Amino acid sequence: MLDSLAELNRKHQAEIGDPEIATTIAQQEMAFRMQSSVPELTDISKEPESVLKMYGPEVTKTGSYARNCLLARRMIERDVRFVQLFHRGWDHHSRLPDNMRGQCRDVDQPTAALLSDLKSRGLLDDTLVVFVGEFGRTVFGQGGISRTVYGRDHHPRCFSGWLAGGGIQGGQHYGKTDDFSYNVAENPVHVRDLHATMLHLLGIDHEKLTVKFQGLDQRLTGVEPAKVVKAIMS
Secondary structure, three states: OHHHHHHHHHHHHHHHHHHHHHHHHHHHHHHHHHHHHHHHOOOOOOOHHHHHHHHHHHHOOOOOOHHHHHHHHHHHHHOOOOOOOOOOOOOOOOOHHHHHHHHHHHHHHHHHHHHHHHHHHOOOOOOOOEOOOEEEEEOOOOOOOOOOOOOEEEEEOOOOOOOEEEEEOOOOOEEOOOOOOOOEEEEEOOHHHHHHHHHHHHHOOOOOOOOEEEEEEEEEEOOOOOOOOHEEEE
């Protein structure tokens, strides 16, 4: 079926000379190669027991964060350029102590294992790891005042994320909040600054790279000024 589709596309391209048809053919062939490589990629049966143990007890559970961290390393080994992992369930408006323990149990060990695994294989130096959500949580409680049922509300004014590998200088923190963790007091980093920094580490000048959108040249960091945070780089 795919061969027949490619033949029809090539015939169509020869008739009208549209270069986008050649692009479509290449994309379809790449998609097929990606899909055909999935069975080998997702087969972790040959991973050493020491590696599986490093990622934690849920690494053998399909769809778990631990399993996805291991698959992320396997993708990076195979030169996948962009890998995105999700771990949901951080919206703790109540029962925060119990919920947070569960989240940390899911995330902490596999994340540390992923960084260690990448480093041991010489992959971390040219792999930028970004661990961040879309907003933070208030430092003060929300809801009940019991030790077990309180929660925390959404807080977009200031929150933390971390970066590793790919030109980042480890073992430091950048920025500071006020005494109530409500506002940024020192070295603010806007989301567009984070994006500019990520692009810089990937060898892209965010001020020169633009994309056409509705007749305008748009920057990936938006129309407002964005700065590269060079203080966190090695």
